[in-house]
Amino acid sequence: MAKGFEIKFDKGWEKAIQNAAAGAVQDEIRRTQATLDRIFNQYNGQPVSTIKPVLLREWRRGGGTMSDGEATDWAELISSGQRIVLKQG
Template sequence: MRSSMAKGFEIKFNKGWEKDILKAAQKGVEDEVRKSQALLDRLLDRYKGQPVSTVKPVLLSEWRRSGGSMTDAEATDWATLISQGTRIELRL
């Protein structure tokens, strides 16, 4: 498959290119899930037993620093689980 974007510029797509892109995207998602899981596990180790009011701002700060976002309600729910010593398990 060929696509011509501009005069003198051509992109060639090899057979199976869609599969290659999906495979690369899947790996990227899996890497992000691993990093996020490690972050949540670190927070659990450090903050279990601490009040939600202590856990929540740290959770939000660390989550945002890693490029994530969550609603206030999600942050409260997750901070509550961490405070209670419950492991949050991310799945694909």
């Protein structure tokens, strides 16, 4: 039977790991916001049926997933001229 093991970090390493993770989240938010802004600028005011497939395609391209309901909700916002703003939190 394999023995378990435990990894412990001192407080300095723990803080460094948390900071790196927070930085990665902020980077992803910036990339995603840029994508949303590009879609908004190009498609705001257009029909949901035009915007929704664009959102789904962009999310897949970025390696993410978006439900059909989320895509519909976000497409409705963009169609009505509302910019989506992401916040960490």
